Amino acid sequence: QVQLVESGGGLVQSGESLRLSCVASGSIGSIKTMGWYRQAPGKEREVVAYTTSSGFTYYADDVKGRFEIARDYDRGTTFLQMNNLKPEDTAMYYCVTLNGLGYADTWGQGTQVSVSS
Numbered sequence: 751q752v753q754l755v756e757s758g759g760g761l762v763q764s765g766e767s768l769r770l771s772c773v774a775s776g777s778i779g780s781i782k783t784m785g786w787y788r789q790a791p792g793k794e795r796e797v798v799a800y801t802t803s804s805g806f807t808y809y810a811d812d813v814k815g816r817f818e819i820a821r822d823y824d825r826g827t828t829f830l831q832m833n834n835l836k837p838e839d840t841a842m843y844y845c846v847t848l849n850g851l852g853y854a855d856t857w858g859q860g861t862q863v864s865v866s867s
Contacts, residue, residue, distance in 0.1 A: 752776045752856045754845045759861030762835055766865075769832040772845030772858060778826030783848040785819065786830050788841035788863075799830065800848060812838075835865045 758770040774781060779818050785800025785808075799819040801807045807819060818831045828845060846854035 752781060752847055754856055754858035756766050756843065756845045757862045758859040759843060761864045761866065763867055764836055766835055768835065768863060769835045770832065770843055770861060772828045778840035780856065781826065781847050784821055784828040785806045785846055785848060787844045787854060790841040791836055837865045837867045840864050
């Protein structure tokens with residue numbers, strides 16, 4: 751099994767940056783895809799970005815050009831660099847692992863990101 755712990759959230763102003771980190775423990779060698787979801791108040795969870803062990807990277811349209819995902823395979827960590835943050839980026843951000851069908855099967859506890867205008 752894999753456990754995920756996120757950190758790095760906080761309150762920032764519009765246009766500022768944050769860097770989220772996620773550390774995996776347990777069977778990290780079994781992880782193929784790691785990524786980030788978010789959930790804003792009153793909205794469903796949505797995928798933000800993910801990266802596969804083969805090097806494929808996906809970004810949601812509304813974060814392309816502003817967010818960048820990185821991964822340290824040996825240490826089982828992933829990072830989300832978020833630049834030019836907007837109030838609509840306000841959400842709880844979750845680190846996830848995804849299975850072979852593309853479904854998130856392991857979730858961290860979440861880290862809150864709040865962006866003021």
